[in-house]
Amino acid sequence: MPRARRLTIREVAAAAGVSAQTVSRVINDRPDVAPDTSERVRQVIRETGYAPNMLARGLTQGRSHTIAVVAYGLDYFGPSFVLSAIERRAAERGYAIMLNLLLEPDATKVDQLLNGLSARQVDGIIWAIPEVGDNRDLLRSRVAELSVPLILVGGMTGVPFLPSVTIDNAAIGRLATEHLLAGGSRKLGVITGPPSWWEARQRRAGWADTLARHGLDLTDCEVYEGDWTVQSGVAAFGAMRASCPDIDAIFASNDQMALGVLHAAHSLGLRVPEDLAVVGVDNIAESSHFWPPLTTVDQPLGQAGELAVEALDALISGSGPVPRAAEIAPATTMLEPRLIVRDSSRPVVEQREATLPAAASRLVSVEADGR
Amino acid sequence: MPRARRLTIREVAAAAGVSAQTVSRVINDRPDVAPDTSERVRQVIRETGYAPNMLARGLTQGRSHTIAVVAYGLDYFGPSFVLSAIERRAAERGYAIMLNLLLEPDATKVDQLLNGLSARQVDGIIWAIPEVGDNRDLLRSRVAELSVPLILVGGMTGVPFLPSVTIDNAAIGRLATEHLLAGGSRKLGVITGPPSWWEARQRRAGWADTLARHGLDLTDCEVYEGDWTVQSGVAAFGAMRASCPDIDAIFASNDQMALGVLHAAHSLGLRVPEDLAVVGVDNIAESSHFWPPLTTVDQPLGQAGELAVEALDALISGSGPVPRAAEIAPATTMLEPRLIVRDSSRPVVEQREATLPAAASRLVSVEADGR
């Protein structure tokens, strides 16, 4: 059986009648090779299917052409959407992705993970774990020891200590709330995500700020916490209605919880948006097919992932030594969300006509959604 | 600035007053080291935080302790669920995961991908791309050249040519259909996935076989194709109702399309399950909170991913040389699906009481779902 041991650069060199480092020059596209020599080498490579051993190359170059992505599981819409974008852009730029799922970050796991990534000589790290509780401190205490650059995606509590790409989550709350007010709602409830999440706190703050700016008073019954799930949206809306029966609009902090509100409203016989206007966040694929189609706030998550890869690549590939994490300027890139108006809310008439050309398009139309 | 160049085994050896390969023996847990020598070395390692360079180790050992996973994007529920399970089990066994997303497999991309994985010296490959059209042929033609083991997850058309872990998709169709018949339905429609997908064809075949076994005739109006999306479920059900108004049950080939059917039924004023029973597939997290909660067929996808990793690890870590893909016995491991009864179908009375203790639990209960 032809046990095709992998070809080495030396064997290719012998076959082409040149030295090993001439082959090295060819496969690295160095300019200083005679055209006919280069062609002879390329010919051999084509015939044999030779591909250089990236482990050996990494050892000599001191870089692995690999980026580690630390993600928070694949169950949440945002994180997995970001991961897709990261993988795509990284592949375009010649990096492999080393995937690490960290479902319950604690000091020991973070330590083990970072040590493992360091041992594997990754060129850089994208930390795509949302900021929940004080989990960001786990990372902060390790920054000084990291020998490679690291970029955060999402979150930015307190003084930033690492470069990050994030979405303006307060603007998400403002966009949704301004829209509900413009549609005539005056008693707006909010269903937040878990307050331990930075995103959840920011979205809520955007809601509260907007109400205050419009001179509207807040009462306790208008704020309920969910846990991002459909059922928590159902439960929160039930509790809210019990204490504040005159609620006429809901800002749910994600589309799943908004779906829960739609279900609960339906089971109570409420009409949406006539009796209750609803706005979600995320613009998940299903949201345009909820009943009624959901008005939501879209986040440029794909762009966030791509920018993270580009920033990391710039640090890695730039002239000069690759900076350690602690040496990078901790700049924050903040991206803006975008409101998508559908049928679950009462927009001002002009706005509605501009967005929805025909009433019959309710179940069919899909927005172009450059997420 | 302490530019902490990474420690090498030689420096650790010097600090401990031993030779490099004694350190090597310690970090590889070889038995033939004197206890006090070993302790001295471990002490230095603890103090310095030394971690061996996996690139160098990979170069000498001829393996990278890395498994490549080729997945079909993260948008579909099944593939991303499988990926999570693979990552978890691989991490437990000391493998890093190299993630590759292949959204539109074609000959050129598959070639480039496999060459890249080979160059990066991955120890094995898990091919988690569903079998769509003839995309499996792209792989088949490359098997002979692969120098590492490869395991398929999902699909198994024709003669298997590689080991695979898959779910019995025909059984999915049978389980759903038997259940609908047991509930008294007699005019069952099916909304299939795209017929280019192996899973879709198998689920449909299970449905058709079961009807035939019960002596029920099939008519054209009972089969419509969807594309796994909510809106295609809406459209398919609309078309079906137009030509077969007496349809009293729908087997939708995934939960998204089942959701579309629920919406469409609702908008037509149909009661579920009284006028129309509905069964989906996948048991996505939201399905227990649809209106009404969806009866569905759960697939052991997590188990499939774990088994794939274990099988690959056995091939890699086994005694003797690691086999090339073409040298592995192409056995298929077939896992069985499981029916989960909720409120969107009319089960036989005994069965219903066993599963749902109280009618009030509709929106609250969540099944334990060892997927």
Next chain:
DNA sequence: CTGAAAGCGCTTACAG
């Protein structure tokens, strides 16, 4: 139980 030598497959200076 421990160490000196050679080598994994590349690339990086250094010569010419």
Next chain:
DNA sequence: CTGAAAGCGCTTACAG
């Protein structure tokens, strides 16, 4: 424009 030498950081035989 091209090649002989040294080395990246480990591990694998081989001695003792």
